[in-house]
Structures are given as C-alpha cells and as structure tokens.
Amino acid sequence: MLPWYDRNRQFSGFKASIFGGILLPGLWIGVAWALGRYDAASSTVAAAPALPAINASAGALPLGAMPVTEALHQIGLWAVRFLLLSLAVTPFRRIGQWPRLIQVRRMLGVAAFSYAAIHLFLYIVQQHYRLVFVASEIASRIYLTIGFAALLGLCTLAATSTDSALRRLGGRTWQRLHYLVYPITVPALVHFFLQSKVNVTEPVLMSGFFIWLMSYRLAYRLNGDRALSLWHLLGLAVWAGLLTAFGESAWYQFMTGLGGKRILLANLSFAHHIRPSWWVLAAGSAMMGLKLIADRVWAGKKRRRLSPAASPT
Numbered sequence: 001m002l003p004w005y006d007r008n009r010q011f012s013g014f015k016a017s018i019f020g021g022i023l024l025p026g027l028w029i030g031v032a033w034a035l036g037r038y039d040a041a042s043s044t045v046a047a048a049p050a051l052p053a054i055n056a057s058a059g060a061l062p063l064g065a066m067p068v069t070e071a072l073h074q075i076g077l078w079a080v081r082f083l084l085l086s087l088a089v090t091p092f093r094r095i096g097q098w099p100r101l102i103q104v105r106r107m108l109g110v111a112a113f114s115y116a117a118i119h120l121f122l123y124i125v126q127q128h129y130r131l132v133f134v135a136s137e138i139a140s141r142i143y144l145t146i147g148f149a150a151l152l153g154l155c156t157l158a159a160t161s162t163d164s165a166l167r168r169l170g171g172r173t174w175q176r177l178h179y180l181v182y183p184i185t186v187p188a189l190v191h192f193f194l195q196s197k198v199n200v201t202e203p204v205l206m207s208g209f210f211i212w213l214m215s216y217r218l219a220y221r222l223n224g225d226r227a228l229s230l231w232h233l234l235g236l237a238v239w240a241g242l243l244t245a246f247g248e249s250a251w252y253q254f255m256t257g258l259g260g261k262r263i264l265l266a267n268l269s270f271a272h273h274i275r276p277s278w279w280v281l282a283a284g285s286a287m288m289g290l291k292l293i294a295d296r297v298w299a300g301k302k303r304r305r306l307s308p309a310a311s312p313t
Contacts, residue, residue, distance in 0.1 A: 003015060003016075004016035006103065012103070014100065015107070018104045018107060022082065022107065025074075026118070069126060072126060075115050077192075079188075080112075083181075083188060086105055090217070091217075092290070095291050096294045098294075109161060110158050112154060113158035142194070143191055143195050144191075146191045146194070157180065161178075185210060189206060192206065200248070200252075204248045204276040205276035208277060211244060211247075212236060212240035219236060230288050233288045233291060234285065237280075237285045240280050241277045241284065244277040248276060
C-alpha cells in the first residue's frame with residue numbers, strides 16, 4: 001500500500017504531508033550535490049558549467065569542498081533524527097491526545113533505515129566503490145562496526161514493518177521484536193559520537209532527546225500507564241537537561257581530554273551559543289504546553305462533541 005493511503009485505502013493528506021517531509025532532506029542534499037560537479041576518482045570539485053557563480057576555491061559549493069563527505073554526514077544525521085522522531089510518536093500521541101499520529105510511526109522508522117542505508121552507500125562512494133576495503137574497514141574500525149550493527153538492526157525492523165509480517169509473526173511477537181528499536185538507537189548514537197570526533201554538539205543534543213524519550217516511557221510505566229501530570233513533565237525536562245549537561249562534560253573529560261569542567265561551566269554561559277542541555281530542557285518543557293493545549297482545548301472540544309444535546313425547554 002502506498003504511503004499516502006490510510007488503512008481504508010483512501011488518500012490521506014496527513015500521511016502524504018509526512019511522507020513529503022521525509023523526502024525533503026534527501027532531495028535538498030541531492031540538489032546541493034548536483035549544483036557542483038564532483039570527480040570521485042580524483043576527489044576534486046569544479047564549478048558546474050551552468051552555474052559560473054559557484055566558486056569551489058572560495059568554498060561556495062552548497063556541500064563544501066568535499067561534497068561526498070558532507071552529504072555522508074548530513075544523511076547520517078537525518079537517519080538519527082528520523083529514528084528519534086519515530087520514538088517521539090508515542091509521547092506526542094499520549095500528551096497531545098492525538099491517536100491519529102500512530103499512523104506515521106512505521107513510516108518514520110522505515111525512513112530512518114532508508115537514510116541509514118543511503119549513509120552506508122555514500123561511504124562506499126567515498127571509498128571509490130572498493131567493497132573489500134569497505135568491509136575490512138567496517139570490521140577493523142570500532143565506530144564503523146557499531147554503526148553497521150545499528151544498520152543491521154534497523155534493516156530487521158524495516159523488513160518486518162509490513163502488515164503481512166505483523167500477521168505472520170503475531171501481534172505479541174511483532175511488538176517484542178520492534179522493542180529492539182530502543183537498544184538499536186544506542187549504538188546509532190555511539191557511532192554518531194565517535195565519528196564526530198571533537199565537536200559532538202549534535203550527538204549530545206540527539207542523545208539528550210533520547211534520554212527524555214526513554215525517561216518518559218519509564219515514568220509512564222511507573223505511573224501505572226496513566227497520563228503524566230505537568231509536574232511529571234517538568235521533572236522529566238529538568239532530569240533530561242541535567243543528564244545531557246553532565247554527559248557532554250563526561251565525554252569531553254574522558255574521550256578528548258579537553259576538560260569536562262570547562263564544558264560544564266559553559267552550560268551556564270550564553271555568551272557564544274546555547275548548549276544542547278538547554279535545548280533539551282526547552283523541548284521537554286514544551287511538552288507541558290502541549291499537554292495544557294490538549295487538556296483545555298482539544299479534550300474540551302471532544303467532550304462537548306460527545307455530550308448529549310440539551311433538551312428543549
């Protein structure tokens with residue numbers, strides 16, 4: 001069934017818009033790559049004939065002087081983003097009281113796998129299609145091994161994401177299998193950290209969001225599978241923000257030797273830019289606003305719609 005159809009095989013504008021949004025990052029990266037001519041054999045970049053304004057020596061190409069490498073990194077980043085968005089469906093659905101959101105969870109999960117697979121393909125392109133060399137690199141470099149393991153896990157989930165696979169496996173087995181998305185996300189983030197080397201701002205941010213998403217699930221379960229209060233959500237936001245700050249500090253302390261204390265203190269300064277922990281805190285706090293809107297506006301409209309009409313006097 002086409003991704004823009006609902007289960008009744010009717011066109012769904014909602015699913016179509018999500019599908020279009022999934023395609024946009026890849027299309028943008030592809031167009032940016034097409035604006036510059038790249039010679040993979042010699043690893044040189046020249047201006048496209050139709051676009052003389054682009055100056056490779058000035059670094060004006062949309063993907064920089066190394067477009068394959070930049071595209072590789074950007075596609076990988078979007079793979080992680082879509083993976084976290086698929087995990088965010090459940091909290092958004094519960095807090096926002098939007099059951100319809102469940103329709104796009106599998107679509108987002110398959111998008112994460114697709115971008116991860118393209119990420120691997122671009123790595124093969126970067127290595128000039130030397131498949132034996134690529135295989136040896138994956139086997140010998142730990143961060144590539146971890147990333148490839150995450151890709152295999154996503155491949156398994158994508159292959160069993162269809163309705164036919166659900167029927168063959170049975171609902172309970174299928175659900176247990178797809179719980180593997182939680183441990184699969186961990187090596188994906190570790191790979192992201194290791195390949196980012198010194199500047200890990202983006203991996204820290206994604207990890208902070210993952211901390212919130214998993215903390216929400218744990219809190220929801222401990223609350224007896226009942227909706228979390230505003231105070232619960234505030235506590236989760238603070239908790240995830242603090243863990244993000246200390247996690248970033250620990251990374252710089254033990255993995256780079258740049259000094260974790262300096263990074264921790266940088267979280268209290270806004271002179272240059274806002275640290276990932278504050279973005280995680282802001283995103284977690286925004287869930288409180290979503291709950292207020294859902295409780296006071298959407299739920300109220302639902303109650304009025306379901307209430308019996310007033311009897312005539």
